[in-house]
Amino acid sequence: MEWRDRSGYAFIGFFFFLGGAAGCTLESEPLRFESRFVDFGLHRKNELEERILRRSVSIDVWKRSDVVIREVIGDCGCGLSVRELLDQPLRAGSAHAMPIELDLQGRVGEIVGQALLVTEPASTTPVILRVSAFVVADIAVHPSQLRLRAEYGSYLDERFIIRYHRLHTEPEIVFDEEFSRLTPFVVADVRPKRRGIPLRQINRADGVVLDEVELRLRTDQFLAIGVHDESLELAFKGLDQVVRLPATIIIEHPAGLSVDHVFLGRVGPGEHRSLQIPVSYQAEFTFAALKTSTVDVLSVDFDQASSMLTFEIRAPEQSGRFEGWIDIHVEGTQIALVPPIRLHVSGLIGESHGGSEENF
CATH class of the missing domain: 2.60.40.10 (Immunoglobulins)
Structure with missing residues (x-):
């Protein structure tokens, strides 16, 4: 009899031990995510209709208690929010598609960071999502504008660096002289300066690379004395984008x-x-x-x-x-x-x- 009682107590105690352990697990992780990594993908700046990127991730609320997401704290240098589910009671045992918004705020390049979800009841284990995105800038030309001063009778000779981000599966950038407007210059030389520089990637199969092309322009005739305000247009094969390059050329009298x-x-x-x-x-x-x-x-x-x-x-x-x-x-x-x-x-x-x- 005493043995049975002690056994019964022992059994009941073991049951509560397991229940308590399970309860601690549930309280420490109130939300379960389909994936803790949210990739917003690759985007070209000139093709973005708005500055906010959107993705959705599936979450389950564990069957312990209702959960409320009170705040999202991000460290990626952009605005991160889950507005549709913010401050809304998420019922125990329910499943949701949680829309996540990433406000780029003018950022370009690779964006990598973390988002901490502050929940109620508070979680003893931080609820953290990793986020990443890559925003490809437009074709960049350095210098972005020209202001030249020369004496009459001088030939002008200028070099430009063209930078372009692309997927490693896309072809290299190719300057299109035929559809470019270069007056008063002509093309002296075009050559790759650097080809396919790999950029740092996290959890992305499609690598992004950077091409650099050196373009050399020169004049083949003397410009008249005075101020010449020109607008060069650089075209590229396979791309709709045309880069406009303002140029002010001041030709001074040699005497x-x-x-x-x-x-x-x-x-x-x-x-x-x-x-x-x-x-x-x-x-x-x-x-x-x-x-x-x-x-x-x-x-x-x-x-x-x-x-x-x-x-x-x-x-x-x-x-x-x-x-x-x-x-x-x-x-x-x-x-x-x-x-x-x-x-x-x-x-x-x-x-x-x-x-x-x-x-x-």
């Missing part, structure tokens, strides 16, 4: 005067004046007056040692204020048809108060 306007003051009718103006130039240039208006140029002399241009001019005969200009022709041995430099000249015709030379 220049220290001033572009000279006021002679009061001069007598037909009076001769000498002007001396410093000039910057290339060594092979010479200067001569080409065309004038209102004022007559009697002589032009260039002193190479002092880089000084000296004009002997004659004022008009008519009285009153006058305005004119002198176009200074630039002659070079290597550059043909260099545009002239224009010097504006003004003054008052009347009685001169002396002075026959102006320095600037």
